[in-house]
Amino acid sequence: MSYSFRSDAADGLEFSTSELTGALGDSVTVLPLLVALAATTSVSLPHVLVGFGVFQIVWGLYYGMPLSVEPMKALVGLAIVGSLSYPELAAAGLLAGAVLLTVGQFGLVGRLQRVVGEPVVRGIQFAVALLLLEAAVGLVADAPVVAVGGFAVVGAVVVAGYRQTSVLVVLGIGAGAAVATVGVPTLQVPELAVFPAGTPALSGAAVEGTVAQLGMTIGNAAIATALLCGDLYDRDVSADALSKSMGVTCLVAVPFGGIPMCHGSGGLAGKYAFGARTGGANVLLGLGYLALALVAAGAMLSAFPMALLGVLLVVVAFELGRAAFAPVSDRRSLALVVGVGVLGLAINVGVAFAVGAAAFWLLERVD
Template sequence: MAYSFGSRTDHDLEFSASELTGALGDSVTVLPLLVALGATTSVSLPHVLVGFGVFQIVWGLYYGLPLSVEPMKALLGLAVVGALSYAELAAAGLLAGGVLLAVGRLGLVGRLQRVVGEPVIRGVQLAVALLLLEAAVDLSIGDPPMAVGGLAVVGLLALVGYRQASVLVVLGLGAVAAVAAAGVPTPTLPELAVFPAGSPSFTGAAVEGTVAQLGMTVGNAAIATALLCGDLYDREVSADALSTSMGVTCLAAIPLGGVPMCHGSGGLAGKYAFGARTGGANVLLGIGYLALAPVAAGAVLAAFPMAVLGVLLVVVALELARAAVAAVADRRSLAVVAAVGVAGFAGNVGVAFVLGSVGFRLVSRSAWGASGVGEPDDL
C-alpha cells in the first residue's frame, strides 16, 4: 500500500535486499553531514536521527515511493563551517518550513522557480560545496596521515566500482576508531523535550541562510524531485505537494530537536540506482536511523576522528559541486553559477543568492532575450 498527495494508489511496499541497498544509497550523504554537525555544534545527534528515522518512514508510507529525506545542505553546511550556530540553524529551519508549507499549499513553487533561475540555485550549491571543502581541510589538518589514509580508501573503492559504499566504509572505520578510544557506548533513549539543544535564534544570519536554502530547495528538492518521480517511477507527484511535505517535516521535527530536512533529487536517484523501487526502502532506512539514535551521543562522538570527517566532507562537497556544474546547459549559465558560487564562498551566501537572482534576470532579458535561452520564465 502507498499514498500520494491528492489521491491514493495501490503500490505495494517491498522489503527486499534491493530495497535495503537502495536505502543505503540515500544515507551516504546524510550520515557524514550529521556526524560533522554533531561534532561541531551543540545539536543533539540522537534527536536528529530520530527525526530522520520517523520522517523516512512517514513519507515512504505516504507516497509509496523511496523519496529521499535529506538534510537541507546549505543550512547544515553553514552550521558545520561555523557561519550559523545551532540556535540559528533551528530558526532558519522553522522559517524555511513555514515558507515551504505556505507556498506549497498556495501552488506557488513553480512561480518561485521561474523568478529565481536555475543557474542561481546551482551557484548556491557550488558555494556550499566550496565552504564544505574549506571545512574539510580545516578538519584534516590535525591528523594528515588519517586524512590521507581515508582518501586512499575512498579512491581505491571508487576505482573498483564502489564509490558510494566507500563513504560508509570510511564512516565505519571512523566509528571503530572512536569506539576503540572511548569504549562501547551505553544506549540511552533521547529525552522527549521541546528544543532540547536550545531555543531558536532568529538573527540576520538565520534569515540569510533561509533565503539561500530556499533557492536550492525549490529547484532541487521540489521541482527536480517531482520530475524524477515521473522519469524513474512513472508516478505523478507535484512540486507543490513535495514543498508541503517538506514544510510539515521541518515544522514538526525542529521543535523536538531535529534539523531542517527536505526531499532531494540526488537522494531519490541514489535510491533508484541502488535498487529501491518502493517506500519499503524508506521504512528500512528509518528503522536503521532509529536503531542508531540511542548510541549516537556522548564520548564516542567526541572521540570520532576529525580527519575522517574531513574526508567524508570532501566526498559530499565534490558530489554537491558535480551536481551543480553537471546541470548547467550552456557557458553563460555556467558563468552565473561560478559567479554566485565564488561570491557566496568569499563573502555571504544569502547576499550572493539575492544579487545573483537579480543579475540573472537582467542578463536573461538582455543577452538571451532574443533567443529565449536561459529566460527565467522558460526554466
C-alpha cells in the same frame, strides 16, 4: 540471491535485498553531514537521527515510493563551517518550513522557480561545496597522516567500483576508531523534550541562509524531485505537494531537536540506482536511523577522528559540486554558477543568492 516480503497493508510496500541496498543510496551524504554537524555544533545527534528515522518512514508510507529525506544542505553546511549556530539553524528551519508549507498550499512553487533561475540555485550548491571544502582543509591539516589514510581508503573503494559507498566505509572506520577509544556506547533512549539543544534565535544570518536554502529547495527538492518521480517511478507527484510535505517535516521535527530536512532529486536517484522501487526502502532506512539514535553517544562522537571527518567533507563537497555543474550546458549559466559560488564563499550565501537572482533577471530581459 534475493529474499523479499511484500506487505498487503500498504500499496506498493515491499521489503527485499534490493530495497535495503537502495535505502543505502540515500544515506551516503546524510550520515557524514550529520556527524559533522554534531561534531561542530550543540545539536543532539540522537534527536536528529530520530527525526530522520520518523520522516523516512512517514513519507515512504504516505507517497508509497522511496522518496528521499535529506538535510537542507545550505543551512547545515553553514552551521558546520560556523556561519550559523544551532539556535540560528533551528530558527532557519522553522522559517523555511513555514514558507514551504505556505507556497505549496497556494501553488507558488513553479512561479518562484522561474524568478530565481536554475543557474542561481546551482551556484548556491557550488558555494556550499566550497564552504565544506574550506572546513575540510582545516580538519585534514590537523592530522595529515590520518587524512592520507582516509583518502587512500576512499580511492581503493572507488577503484573497486563502489564510489557511492566510499563515505560509508570511511564513516565505519571512524566509528570503529571511536569505539576502540571509548568503548561500545550503551543504549540510551533520546529524551523527549522541546528544543533540547537550544531555543531558536532568529538573526540576519539565519534569514539570509533561509533565503539561499529556499532557492535550492524549490529547484532541487520540489521541482526536480517531482520530475524524477515521473521519470523513474511513473508517479504524478506535484512540486507543490512536495513543498508542503517538506514544510510539515521542518515544523514538526525542529521543535523536538531535529534539523531542517527536505526531499531531494539526488537521494531519490541514489535510491533508484541501488534498487529501491517502493516505500519499503524508506521503512528500512528509517528503522536503521532509529537504531543508530540509540547508540549515538556523545563520548563516541567526541572520539571520532576529526581528520577522517575532513575526508568525509571533501567527498561530500565533491559530490555536491559535481551535482551543481552536471546540468550546466551553456557559458552564461556556467558563469552564473561559478560567480554565485565564489561570491558565496568570499562573502556569504545570502548576498550571493540576491546578486545571482538579480543578474539572472537582468540577463533574461537582455535576451
